[in-house]
Amino acid sequence: MSTQPTHRESPQSVKGPRINKGLVIVNTGEGKGKTTAALGVLMRAWGRDMKVIMLQFIKHSTANFGEQRAAQKMGITVRAMGDGFTWRSRNLEQSADLARAHWEDAKEIIASGEYQVVVLDEFTYPLHYGWIPVEDVIQALKSRPEMQHVIITGRHAPEALVEYADLVTEMRLVKHPYHQGIKAQPGIEF
Amino acid sequence: MSTQPTHRESPQSVKGPRINKGLVIVNTGEGKGKTTAALGVLMRAWGRDMKVIMLQFIKHSTANFGEQRAAQKMGITVRAMGDGFTWRSRNLEQSADLARAHWEDAKEIIASGEYQVVVLDEFTYPLHYGWIPVEDVIQALKSRPEMQHVIITGRHAPEALVEYADLVTEMRLVKHPYHQGIKAQPGIEF
Numbered sequence: 001m002s003t004q005p006t007h008r009e010s011p012q013s014v015k016g017p018r019i020n021k022g023l024v025i026v027n028t029g030e031g032k033g034k035t036t037a038a039l040g041v042l043m044r045a046w047g048r049d050m051k052v053i054m055l056q057f058i059k060h061s062t063a064n065f066g067e068q069r070a071a072q073k074m075g076i077t078v079r080a081m082g083d084g085f086t087w088r089s090r091n092l093e094q095s096a097d098l099a100r101a102h103w104e105d106a107k108e109i110i111a112s113g114e115y116q117v118v119v120l121d122e123f124t125y126p127l128h129y130g131w132i133p134v135e136d137v138i139q140a141l142k143s144r145p146e147m148q149h150v151i152i153t154g155r156h157a158p159e160a161l162v163e164y165a166d167l168v169t170e171m172r173l174v175k176h177p178y179h180q181g182i183k184a185q186p187g188i189e190f
Numbered sequence: 191m192s193t194q195p196t197h198r199e200s201p202q203s204v205k206g207p208r209i210n211k212g213l214v215i216v217n218t219g220e221g222k223g224k225t226t227a228a229l230g231v232l233m234r235a236w237g238r239d240m241k242v243i244m245l246q247f248i249k250h251s252t253a254n255f256g257e258q259r260a261a262q263k264m265g266i267t268v269r270a271m272g273d274g275f276t277w278r279s280r281n282l283e284q285s286a287d288l289a290r291a292h293w294e295d296a297k298e299i300i301a302s303g304e305y306q307v308v309v310l311d312e313f314t315y316p317l318h319y320g321w322i323p324v325e326d327v328i329q330a331l332k333s334r335p336e337m338q339h340v341i342i343t344g345r346h347a348p349e350a351l352v353e354y355a356d357l358v359t360e361m362r363l364v365k366h367p368y369h370q371g372i373k374a375q376p377g378i379e380f
Contacts, residue, residue, distance in 0.1 A: 019372045027223060031359040037223035039230030040257075045377035047260025067230075070237025074264070117377065149378055166372060168364035169221040175358040182209045182356060187235035187307065188339055 022148040023166040024141055028124060028157035031171035032189070038119045038151045039067055045149075046074060050116040055106050056080040057099055058122040058154075065190040081105075092129075099126035103137075113145035124154030127161065134158045212338040213356040214331055218314060218347035221361035222379070228309045228341045229257055235339075236264060240306040245296050246270040247289055248312040248344075255380040271295075282319075289316035293327075303335035314344030317351065324348045 025041075027034040042052045054071070056063070059080040071078040081102040103126070110118055126132045138160060141150060152161065162168050184190060215231075217224040232242045244261070246253070249270040261268040271292040293316070300308055316322045328350060331340060342351065352358050374380060 020375070021372055023367055023372070023375060023378060025378070026364075028364075029362070032357065033217060033223055033227035033230075033359050033361070036230035036234070037227040039233050040223075040226035040228070041378055043229050043233050043260045044226070044256030044380070047256040047258070047263060048377040050377045066234030066237040068237070070233045073237060149375065162364065165365060166367040166370065167222065169223050170362040170364050171223065172219070172360040172362050173358075174216075174218075174352065174360050175355060177213055177356040180356065182211055182213070185210070185213060185339065187238040187240045188213060188215070188231055190234070 020147070021166075022144070022146060022150070024164060025149065025151040026124075026157050026162060026165045026168045027151065027153045027171060028155060028162075028168065029170035029172055030155060031173035032176070033171045034153040034155075035067075035121050037169070037171075038121060038153050039070075041149075041151060042071075042076060042117060042119060043074075045117045046076060051114065052076055052117040052119070053109065053115045054078040054119040054121055055102060055109070055123075056121040057102055057126055066187050067190075096126070096129070096131040099131045103132050107140050110140055110144045110148070110150065113148065116147065117149045117151065119151045119153070122154045123152045124157045124161070127158050128154075128156040134160045137161065138164050210337070211356075212334070212336060212340070214354060215339065215341040216314075216347050216352060216355045216358045217341065217343045217361060218345060218352075218358065219360035219362055220345060221363035222366070223361045224343040224345075225257075225311050227359070227361075228311060228343050229260075231339075231341060232261075232266060232307060232309060233264075235307045236266060241304065242266055242307040242309070243299065243305045244268040244309040244311055245292060245299070245313075246311040247292055248315055256377050257380075286316070286319070286321040289321050293322050297330050300330055300334045300338070300340065303338065306337065307339045307341065309341045309343070312344045313342045314347045314351070317348050318344075318346040324350045327351065328354050 027037050042054060045052050056078065061080045063080045068078050081098055106120060109115065127134050127137065141164065217227050232244060235242050246268065251270045253270045258268050271288055296310060299305065317324050317327065331354065
């Protein structure tokens with residue numbers, strides 16, 4: 001029964017490298033937890049009085065889900081500029097234009113250095129659909145302030161972005177309640 | 191370049207099943223984001239004025255990382271009762287005793303129905319090491335209040351727990367900054 005504890009990942013036990021730098025973090029894959037883990041990082045960083053912002057590329061600008069409500073209570077800016085498009089959308093050109101405009105703002109926010117953590121939520125989709133060139137994104141990441149962390153979430157992260165990133169996690173779906181006839185629960189999934 | 195958007199996962203587009211129930215969620219795997227995604231759910235639920243609690247089974251009771259600091263600012267209880275053990279620990283019996291005592295408290299907290307979301311952080315470790323019987327855990331989950339969500343995090347989730355859970359995500363490490371000589375960054379990883 002009793003297995004020996006293997007390695008641990010808590011900061012107490014981190015040995016080795018001592019380089020400090022801002023990280024580019026990518027949460028991708030088909031599973032749950034990509035945006036949710038980015039929220040968790042925002043919460044941690046906010047707990048350390050770091051300045052954080054989340055720019056949401058897909059969620060509708062009128063979204064008022066759990067994360068928007070929490071952010072408001074915490075004084076964290078969560079700016080949604082998408083139009084909530086889905087594969088059923090009629091007007092993909094408008095979605096593309098919105099994403100491009102939002103990215104222009106995001107570049108300024110990144111370059112300004114005002115925030116220590118910048119989350120680009122569901123940003124992989126406009127990259128995957130070819131609305132924003134990935135080279136432009138990598139250029140903006142390369143020239144960003146040295147200690148700034150940038151977190152990008154969404155499925156289908158482009159290879160060049162994965163290549164450039166420091167920390168990449170794939171969220172893999174093992175079991176999903178939709179498949180068992182249970183709907184998305186408020187406060188949990190949105 | 192332009193790929194057609196495929197399916198989306200936002201709540202707007204969820205079709206089909208309409209069953210409401212508390213979920214048992216397991217975040218497991220070798221990658222990052224297991225605890226972090228649980229924090230993100232706490233933040234969302236807190237944003238919706240739900241009552242939430244996180245019980246940490248491994249982190250030392252004196253831990254004061256980003257999540258503890260954030261929780262304090264938000265008025266969320268994060269109770270750490272571990273002794274921060276690692277594979278180098280001398281006194282695993284003490285770690286086991288602490289975990290078992292913490293689980294007794296956790297059972298009461300779950301049964302009380304006082305919280306709508308209960309996170310059992312790094313709880314898979316005492317299960318994996320055989321310190322707490324998984325049957326006891328599943329029994330407590332089965333008899334919990336119907337609408338209560340329970341989130342369990344950690345590597346090596348026991349098969350019986352995965353079997354019982356509603357939503358299971360495996361966080362898979364694609365690329366990790368430690369491997370490139372970059373240390374754990376405050377506000378991001380802890």
